[in-house]
Amino acid sequence: MATLDRRQIGSILAKQGILIAFALFMIVFTIANPKFISIDNVFSVVRSSAILGVMALGVTFVVISGNLDLSVGSMMSFSTIVVLDLHDKIGPLLAIPAMFAMTLCLGAFIGFLVGYLRLNSLIVTLGMLSAIHGLTLTYSGGQNMDIADKEGTWFSVFGQGSALGIPVPILIFVGLAALLGIALARTPFGRKVYAVGGNGTAATFSGIKRARTVFTCYLISAGCVATAGMMQASRSLGSQNTVGQGLELEVLAAVILGGASLLGGSGTIFKTVIGVLILGFIQNGLLLVGLQFYVQFVVTWVIIILAVWLDIAAKRGKLFSHIA
Amino acid sequence: MTDPVLRLEDIVKTFPGVRALDGVSFAVMPGEVHALMGENGAGKSTLMKVLGGIHQPTEGAIFVGNEQVVMAGPLEAKAKGIVFIHQELSLAEELSVAENIYLGELPRKRFGMVDWATLRERTNAILAKLNVGFDAATRVGDLSIANQQMVEIARALTVDAKAVIFDEPTASLTDAEKVVLFDVIADLKASGVGIIYISHRMEEIFKITDRISILRDGQYQGTVNTAETTEEAVTQMMIGRKLDLTRNASHHDLGDVALEVRGLSCGKLYEDVSFEIRRGEVVGFYGLVGAGRTEIAETLFGLRTPSAGTIRLAGQEVRIGSPTEAIARGISLVPEDRKGQGLVLGMNCRDNMTLPQVDDLTAGPFMAEGAEVAIFDQYRDRLDIRTPGWKQKVGNLSGGNQQKIVIGKWLSMHPEVLIVDEPTRGIDVGSKSEIHKLLRGLAAQGYAVMVISSEMPEVLHVSDRIVAMYSGRIMRTFTSDEVTEDSLIQAISGLGTSSEVA
Numbered sequence: 001m002a003t004l005d006r007r008q009i010g011s012i013l014a015k016q017g018i019l020i021a022f023a024l025f026m027i028v029f030t031i032a033n034p035k036f037i038s039i040d041n042v043f044s045v046v047r048s049s050a051i052l053g054v055m056a057l058g059v060t061f062v063v064i065s066g067n068l069d070l071s072v073g074s075m076m077s078f079s080t081i082v083v084l085d086l087h088d089k090i091g092p093l094l095a096i097p098a099m100f101a102m103t104l105c106l107g108a109f110i111g112f113l114v115g116y117l118r119l120n121s122l123i124v125t126l127g128m129l130s131a132i133h134g135l136t137l138t139y140s141g142g143q144n145m146d147i148a149d150k151e152g153t154w155f156s157v158f159g160q161g162s163a164l165g166i167p168v169p170i171l172i173f174v175g176l177a178a179l180l181g182i183a184l185a186r187t188p189f190g191r192k193v194y195a196v197g198g199n200g201t202a203a204t205f206s207g208i209k210r211a212r213t214v215f216t217c218y219l220i221s222a223g224c225v226a227t228a229g230m231m232q233a234s235r236s237l238g239s240q241n242t243v244g245q246g247l248e249l250e251v252l253a254a255v256i257l258g259g260a261s262l263l264g265g266s267g268t269i270f271k272t273v274i275g276v277l278i279l280g281f282i283q284n285g286l287l288l289v290g291l292q293f294y295v296q297f298v299v300t301w302v303i304i305i306l307a308v309w310l311d312i313a314a315k316r317g318k319l320f321s322h323i324a
Numbered sequence: 325m326t327d328p329v330l331r332l333e334d335i336v337k338t339f340p341g342v343r344a345l346d347g348v349s350f351a352v353m354p355g356e357v358h359a360l361m362g363e364n365g366a367g368k369s370t371l372m373k374v375l376g377g378i379h380q381p382t383e384g385a386i387f388v389g390n391e392q393v394v395m396a397g398p399l400e401a402k403a404k405g406i407v408f409i410h411q412e413l414s415l416a417e418e419l420s421v422a423e424n425i426y427l428g429e430l431p432r433k434r435f436g437m438v439d440w441a442t443l444r445e446r447t448n449a450i451l452a453k454l455n456v457g458f459d460a461a462t463r464v465g466d467l468s469i470a471n472q473q474m475v476e477i478a479r480a481l482t483v484d485a486k487a488v489i490f491d492e493p494t495a496s497l498t499d500a501e502k503v504v505l506f507d508v509i510a511d512l513k514a515s516g517v518g519i520i521y522i523s524h525r526m527e528e529i530f531k532i533t534d535r536i537s538i539l540r541d542g543q544y545q546g547t548v549n550t551a552e553t554t555e556e557a558v559t560q561m562m563i564g565r566k567l568d569l570t571r572n573a574s575h576h577d578l579g580d581v582a583l584e585v586r587g588l589s590c591g592k593l594y595e596d597v598s599f600e601i602r603r604g605e606v607v608g609f610y611g612l613v614g615a616g617r618t619e620i621a622e623t624l625f626g627l628r629t630p631s632a633g634t635i636r637l638a639g640q641e642v643r644i645g646s647p648t649e650a651i652a653r654g655i656s657l658v659p660e661d662r663k664g665q666g667l668v669l670g671m672n673c674r675d676n677m678t679l680p681q682v683d684d685l686t687a688g689p690f691m692a693e694g695a696e697v698a699i700f701d702q703y704r705d706r707l708d709i710r711t712p713g714w715k716q717k718v719g720n721l722s723g724g725n726q727q728k729i730v731i732g733k734w735l736s737m738h739p740e741v742l743i744v745d746e747p748t749r750g751i752d753v754g755s756k757s758e759i760h761k762l763l764r765g766l767a768a769q770g771y772a773v774m775v776i777s778s779e780m781p782e783v784l785h786v787s788d789r790i791v792a793m794y795s796g797r798i799m800r801t802f803t804s805d806e807v808t809e810d811s812l813i814q815a816i817s818g819l820g821t822s823s824e825v826a
Contacts, residue, residue: 182690186690186691187689187690187691188682188683188685188686188691191675191679191682191691192682194668194671194675195668195671195675195679198668198669198670198671199664199667199668199669199670201664201665202664202665202666202667202668202679203668203679204627204647205625205627205647205657205659205665205666206647206679206680206733207646207647207648207650207651207680208648208679208680208682209646209648265668265670265671266670
């Protein structure tokens with residue numbers, strides 16, 4: 001067997017650090033509570049992460065293109081409320097495409113502001129977070145939304161159904177991850193996303209339409225949010241109008257944990273999926289070892305900040321940076 | 325006899341493999357304006373960095389007054405009375421003039437609070453000396469470039485300046501603003517300060533300086549009295565005979581006109597520019613930074629909209645609204661700023677090279693990665709790009725190999741017109757001559773090539789014709805047979821038009 005010198009080990013750690021950390025984490029928690037790795041528990045974690053995961057897939061595109069999307073949480077509330085409301089008014093078959101169209105309009109608006117007008121994405125999407133929240137409240141008249149006939153609708157399949165023994169939310173998450181993963185890694189569009197995020201000026205100098213690329217990333221993000229909203233609505237068949245509140249940060253956390261740079265130009269769908277799973281397993285693991293629910297907020301962010309620090313440290317070759 | 329304010333004695337500075345400065349000695353007298361001249365790469369910047377404490381000299385000594393000094397860093401240089409007015413201004417735009425001038429040394433009251441009254445008073449006293457039209461409270465970002473430069477000068481006056489160094493101070497000034505600057509320099513001079521004035525512009529040098537020191541290839545060529553010399557003599561000292569000034573001697577038959585530009589203007593960036601480039605021809609654009617050459621290239625590549633004039637490609641008048649359109653019409657641009665505009669440093673070599681044609685290199689909905697690798701391999705071999713493989717990130721390559729990636733990227737588009745802006749900036753000597761050979765080779769294959777360069781040996785070496793530009797205008801077009809170094813330098817310094825301009 002070939003031996004590895006220290007430098008090679010360091011390079012592997014830097015490249016696969018997140019996977020190694022994930023493996024270590026799983027081992028430690030499995031020792032603490034063997035139930036952690038049981039099929040039932042794994043399924044339950046993946047299933048409960050699926051909605052967050054679907055949103056993270058879209059945000060991955062936005063982040064790689066060098067932008068942020070903080071509006072996905074309130075946009076998800078919007079999608080959920082709209083599809084529930086329309087379900088009883090025009091039936092699920094029409095409600096779903098109608099909700100998708102409305103959500104995509106929101107994404108197109110953000111994409112226009114960030115892509116074509118070149119406004120700062122942090123400010124635009126932070127503003128949209130609040131504006132869409134207001135829109136949702138106006139639409140629902142401040143009321144929570146419920147489907148009248150919860151037993152009789154096939155709409156519940158997206159959140160509660162299963163096929164071949166696998167829960168549908170997992171199937172949607174995995175299927176969408178595969179589709180978007182291939183789009184990002186293998187198509188001309190994906191290449192443009194990396195180029196625009198890596199160096200927008202150089203991309204422009206290579207004839208790539210920067211604005212259109214960014215715009216499309218926000219459309220993809222909105223499409224993912226609409227899918228997540230559909231899954232959420234289907235799972236509970238009724239919802240508060242704040243159901244997605246705070247999810248934007250969890251989504252961003254998953255994308256960062258996966259190792260995408262907030263400066264743009266790096267990250268993959270596969271890594272984001274790992275990030276989503278880590279986040280899910282952390283929260284689940286903490287519960288299983290008997291910590292209280294709210295501890296997870298602290299622990300999650302401690303782990304994210306550690307991960308980001310180690311990632312940067314691996315890149316610059318030392319833990320601390322000093323100026324000059 | 326008075327002592328010099330600043331004296332350099334046998335300064336030598338070596339970097340690994342390079343003797344950047346080799347025995348430079350000269351002295352600046354109080355009340356003297358002393359020009360420092362030399363071609364790009366002659367060692368002026370290195371010398372200034374030694375003087376400013378950014379580099380330590382390998383050998384030699386610096387004297388301020390009669391005292392030998394060691395400049396440990398920029399702050400120490402300033403404390404010793406050596407002050408720099410940089411070409412690129414370093415001001416905090418959001419702060420007031422007063423805050424900028426006293427940044428880091430703001431007068432304090434009790435509890436560390438800023439003493440605004442004293443600050444304003446001191447600043448206005450300095451501004452009064454400079455006779456400027458703004459006051460201490462003005463936000464620096466609201467000032468013109470010329471006035472921002474005045475703020476830099478005011479900052480210099482807060483210390484007891486013995487020598488003030490101006491680095492290309494007029495590069496971005498209008499003629500009226502230059503007059504104001506020259507008045508300030510005259511005042512400084514009258515108060516006994518020694519001034520080092522670095523510039524390429526002969527006209528200014530002969531107008532305001534007392535003596536001229538000349539560097540060439542890091543070596544001191546001598547100091548002459550301005551009144552007793554001529555532009556030709558100075559030029560001769562700057563160029564010498566050592567530089568490789570071989571002109572392009574290869575002659576082959578030229579083809580049709582590939583690019584024809586008539587009366588092209590873009591606001592004040594450049595005006596009424598006309599030229600043509602034939603297939604098989606390299607046309608060099610020579611001039612100072614800011615002469616408008618890059619802006620012309622950017623217009624041809626669809627990055628700027630011209631305000632007047634026409635562009636014809638192969639006889640057909642065209643409008644080029646975006647880089648995408650330029651590429652579609654067969655124009656390629658190897659941009660000036662390799663890292664900022666040419667490459668996505670975090671991407672691998674292959675992906676960088678095929679970036680302009682991602683939409684065409686497809687198999688169904690996917691990238692045709694095999695075809696991409698084939699393109700990369702082809703240009704790696706043709707341009708002799710040294711990299712462990714296409715998966716290597718471009719950011720890890722040397723400057724020369726990075727530049728070859730950019731050139732390969734555009735050659736693989738098979739352009740009708742290839743524009744190359746500063747093809748060898750920041751590249752080692754070996755790669756330089758390879759790239760020169762490559763550019764000649766492209767012409768021989770029938771490409772129409774536009775080369776923008778600020779290095780005279782380079783333009784002379786690669787061009788069939790040379791277009792000399794000065795502040796947005798074409799001064800003269802030379803064929804490679806008729807061009808001389810003197811006439812070229814004069815054309816790009818605005819000589820012969822001084823009556824028009826002033």
